[in-house]
Amino acid sequence: xxxxxxxxxxxxxxxxxxxxxxxxxxxxxxxxxxxxxxxxxxxxxxxxxxxxxxxxxxxxxxxxxxxxxxxxxxxxxxxxxxxxxxxxxxxxxxxxxxxxxxxxxxxxxxxxxxxxxxxxxxxxxxxxxxxxxxxxxxxxxxxxxxxxxxxxxxxxxxxxxxxxxxxxxxxxxxxxxxxxxxxxxxxxxxxxxxxxxxxxxxxxxxxxxxxxxxxxxxxxxxxxxxxxxxxxxxxxxxxxxxxxxxxxxxxxxxxxxxxxxxxxxxxxxxxxxxxxxxxxxxxxxxxxxxxxxxxxxxxxxxxxx
Amino acid sequence: xxxxxxxxxxxxxxxxxxxxxxxxxxxxxxxxxxxxxxxxxxxxxxxxxxxxxxxxxxxxxxxxxxxxxxxxxxxxxxxxxxxxxxxxxxxxxxxxxxxxxxxxxxxxxxxxxxxxxxxxxxxxxxxxxxxxxxxxxxxxxxxxxxxxxxxxxxxxxxxxxxxxxxxxxxxxxxxxxxxxxxxxxxxxxxxxxxxxxxxxxxxxxxxxxxxxxxxxxxxxxxxxxxxxxxxxxxxxxxxxxxxxxxxxxxxxxxxx
Numbered sequence: 133x134x135x136x137x138x139x140x141x142x143x144x145x146x147x148x149x150x151x152x153x154x155x156x157x158x159x160x161x162x163x164x165x166x167x168x169x170x171x172x173x174x175x176x177x178x179x180x181x182x183x184x185x186x187x188x189x190x191x192x193x194x195x196x197x198x199x200x201x202x203x204x205x206x207x208x209x210x211x212x213x214x215x216x217x218x219x220x221x222x223x224x225x226x227x228x229x230x231x232x233x234x235x236x237x238x239x240x241x242x243x244x245x246x247x248x249x250x251x252x253x254x255x256x257x258x259x260x261x262x263x264x265x266x267x268x269x270x271x272x273x274x275x276x277x278x279x280x281x282x283x284x285x286x287x288x289x290x291x292x293x294x295x296x297x298x299x300x301x302x303x304x305x306x307x308x309x310x311x312x313x314x315x316x317x318x319x320x321x322x323x324x325x326x327x328x329x330x331x332x333x334x335x336x337x338x339x340x341x342x343x344x345x346x347x348x349x350x351x352x353x354x355x356x357x358x359x360x361x362x363x364x365x366x367x368x369x370x371x372x373x374x375x376x377x378x379x380x381x382x383x384x385x386x387x388x389x390x391x392x393x394x395x396x397x398x399x400x401x402x403x404x405x406x407x408x409x410x411x412x413x414x415x416x417x418x419x420x421x422x423x424x425x426x427x428x429x430x431x432x433x434x435x436x437x
Numbered sequence: 438x439x440x441x442x443x444x445x446x447x448x449x450x451x452x453x454x455x456x457x458x459x460x461x462x463x464x465x466x467x468x469x470x471x472x473x474x475x476x477x478x479x480x481x482x483x484x485x486x487x488x489x490x491x492x493x494x495x496x497x498x499x500x501x502x503x504x505x506x507x508x509x510x511x512x513x514x515x516x517x518x519x520x521x522x523x524x525x526x527x528x529x530x531x532x533x534x535x536x537x538x539x540x541x542x543x544x545x546x547x548x549x550x551x552x553x554x555x556x557x558x559x560x561x562x563x564x565x566x567x568x569x570x571x572x573x574x575x576x577x578x579x580x581x582x583x584x585x586x587x588x589x590x591x592x593x594x595x596x597x598x599x600x601x602x603x604x605x606x607x608x609x610x611x612x613x614x615x616x617x618x619x620x621x622x623x624x625x626x627x628x629x630x631x632x633x634x635x636x637x638x639x640x641x642x643x644x645x646x647x648x649x650x651x652x653x654x655x656x657x658x659x660x661x662x663x664x665x666x667x668x669x670x671x672x673x674x675x676x677x678x679x680x681x682x683x684x685x686x687x688x689x690x691x692x693x
Contacts, residue, residue, distance in 0.1 A: 147692075184529035186693040205533035213529035219521040224451055235444035236531050277526060287529075 134161040135198075137285050137317045138183060142192035145178050145341075152178040154341045155192065160285075160319055160334075165311050167332030168321035169428060175341040176321040177216060180289050183319075184213045197284070209237060212283035214291055218274030222263040226254055226273050229262060230280060237281050248276040253302060267294030275303070279310065286310065287319045292327055304331055325424045337431050344435045354384065358421030359392040360400060365413035367391050373410055378403070392420075441532075441540040442547075445514060454513045462506065462552075466560050470567050475499050478618075478649065490657060491572045493564050497557060497582045498656035501649035503590060507549050508597060508614050514545050515601040516610055525693055538688045542598050542681065549594040550587065557583045585655045585666075588673040589648070595677040599684035602691075618648070646672070 138160040145153040153175045160166045168176040181187045182201075183194060185208060193200060197207050220229040230245045249255050252272040257265070265273065271294055278286050292300050304327070310316045322328045328335070335352055337345040347355070364370045367385050374380040374393065383393040400417050407414050422430065449455045469475050475492060477499025490498065518524045528534055561579055564571070574582075597614065604610045625643065628634050644650065645661055651669055653659070660666060 181693070185533060186525055186529055205536070208530055208532065211530055213526070215525055215529060216522070219523045219525065221448065221451075221517070221523060222521070223453070224448070228451055232444050232448050233526065233531075235447050236440055236527060238440045278530075283530070 134163065136160065137162050138194065138196055138319070140192065140194040143179065143182060143189050143194055144191045145182060145187065146190045151341050156343045158336050158343065158346055160317060162317055163311060163315060164334050165307060165318045165320065165332045167328040167335045168319065168338060169325060169328055169335055170338040171323060174338045176338055177289050180215055180287050180319070180321065184211060184215060184287055186215060209281065210284045212278035212280065212286045214274040214278045215287070215289045218270045220262045220273060223261060225259050225261055227258040229273070230277060233277060233280060239281050244280060248280055251279070251306060252276045268296060268299050271295055282314065283316065285317045285319070289321050291320060292322060292324060300327060307331055325428060329424050337428065339432050339435065342435070344431050354394065356422055356424055356427045357394055358419060359394050360398050361418055361420050362391045362393065362414065363389050363416040364391065364407060369410060369412050370407060373406060377406060438540060438543070442544060445544050449513060452513055454509060458509045462556055465502065466556070466563060469496060470563055473568065477502055478505065491574050492568070493561050493573045493579055494582060494657060496560050497579065497586070498653045500586055500656055501652045503553055504593060504618060504648065505615070507552065507594060510548055510552065511545050511594070511597040511601050512607065512610060514548070515541055515598065516605065516607045519605040520607060522693065528693060534691070535685065535689050538602065538685050545598050546591060546594045550590060553590050554583065582656050582658060586652055588670055589651060589655065592673040592677045595680040599680040602684045602688045
């Protein structure tokens, strides 16, 4: 079992009568790339702000590296963040801005600055003032700042906003590398579902301040991917037949009457015939499958009811 | 703390404001020494009475100038980080809100006091060099007068830090803090011109404890009596503590 880096317990944040986050429970394990999926105003940034100490929760609690919220201040230096828009001193260059934070965080090895700037592809622009940066460059500098002192946990709020497609692809590789080679745990929010899907291994779907679902990539694949749904009178017999006669193991028993087979090349007519020949009644066979966007909409609609 | 001071020093020296600030100070000192006369902003003080003192003591008596001068470093150190919400970077990955306030408070107060002492002592040194034949006070006496003003400067810095954390916007901070003494002077002037109000006790006390008058009296060693110095010290201490507590508590609760 991997160690939990972040664990929240009924985390709630209210602004007057407005509830930005309601009883949110989530667990981020070491090495995860944890994606927060939600519409604008869903509560993603609020959750991140609470976890990074920018705002206090109204009720509930969280643990970060095993420390409860009130004791978390000393371990903040293990966390790198980029919350909302990247903000730096406008009249200072990229290098000077990072140098300032090196002093602040007590980073003696200033070669780290060149290293992270090159990591995010800003080595050429290190002498340019922040105010001259494009949105994409600002995002990159924000990411460079977040990984400056090689933190164990990186929290990035909408880091791919404003980036061009090549930039997004490069950053995706960067995030994977940070996770794989440096063992960093990443928490990333985005409303660009396809990108988050390509990045993360675990997901939290959030809407109107409520956590709707926390699931792994495999679970998400199972929920979204195309499947042949079989409604049969004997699921056990069907499972045995699929395995023994057709060598199919990629299926899931949903309930007493439903099996889902995740095999793109399934010969439905042959399966149907075999089931009937084995005295298993087939009341329906059909194909199902939804895109990530459709699944997201479905979850929101289901929970909204 | 050391890291924060080093970071702040690095950043301050990269800003134009830092050089403008020191340039302005040099201009004031330069003009005073070149013209052999002391220029100051005083709301309740009698400039005519100052001429009976030596120029170095007059400079100390006119230290109300620091009200306006010290607004600038507080602006650079605190407001600069609230602009575009840069402060989030530090709070989310380096320290807590409470500690951040204390760090900034210590840096502002430390830097402000350093500026105050360096400028005054610097003036004394330059005065000796440029005007060696002019009458001047003994350095011990000069330093005593300067040091007697330190609690007032400390109070001012504490109020400025509180105001910066409460207002967080450059325009609000500058307009309120710069206009405050003028507003005070206008209201006081109006009250003093209303027959019947001129001699009431409270008004006279306000004039006596008004900031430029306090600096003038402390700088010149003028004691208007009735425990004046004691009252000034107690008032400064109380305002310093209250402004620290208000600033700290409000920032701790602030959403970023």
